[in-house]
Amino acid sequence: MHPMIAAYVKWxxxxxxxxxxxxxxLIFFMGGTLLFDAVTRNLIRMPVxxxxELTQFTLAAYYFMGGPFTIKNNEHVRMDLWYSxxxxxxxxxxxxATSGCMIFYLGVLLIGGISSLIYAIETNEKRFSIWNPSVIPIKALLVACLVLMLLQCIGEVFKHIDALRRERHA
Structure with missing residues (x-):
């Protein structure tokens, strides 16, 4: 593998x-938030x-942030019955082949995510609830994580090409 590509993959x-x-x-943060909610609602009788809603946002962040790690460690869902x-x-x-499909899919998601983030920023979009939080931070995190997932998928493509080359020369 070329040293620049190896450095990119390592990065x-x-x-x-x-x-x-x-x-x-984040699982600990979510647990703590829900525990705080349970205590204030049931013991103090003062619900927050x-x-x-904060736990729901954190869970969304948990999923977004876990995507690149899942791809890197090859722990994503696939049809192992045939693949094995x-x-x-x-x-x-x-x-x-599947990385190519995933890169296309993530690219489409990224375009939609950027569009949604721009709309949220322009309109100062908020969630309709008692708390009424801004959705800009979670949408920005989605876009950042989609970019990282794309970068990780490209790194995986380099790894597979390198493995095929090494196997051919072995």
């Missing part, structure tokens, strides 16, 4: 790991209306 892997571990830590019968070379070829 995207490291960023995806960092973001993935940060996402994993923002706790469940392929040779290593066949698996790399199949992964290249």
């Amino acid at each position: 995207t892997d490291r960023i995806s790991d960092y973001v993935g571990y940060l996402a994993a830590s 209306h923002w706790a469940v 019968t392929l040779s290593e070379r066949g698996k790399h070829r199949m992964d290249l």
Whole structure:
């Protein structure tokens, strides 16, 4: 693998790991928020209306941030019944084909995400609820995570091409 490409792959892997571990830590924040809500609602009899909604936003962030980490660690959903019968070379070829589809899909999602973020910024979009929070931060996070997922998918393409080249020369 060319040194520049290897550095790119290493960089995207490291960023995806960092973001993935940060996402994993959000589970404690969500648990704490829900516990706080339960205590204030049931023991103090003073419900906080923002706790469940904040947990929903945090759960969305958890999913967005976990995407690149999942792709990097090859833990995404696939049809293993057929995939497991392929040779290593066949698996790399199949992964290249599906990576191409995923890059296209993520590109379309990114275009929609950017459009939605621009709209949210222009209109100062808020969620209709008692708390009435802005949706700009969660939409910005979605766009950032989609960019990272695209970068990670491109890194995976480089890894599969390198594996096919090494296998051919072996």
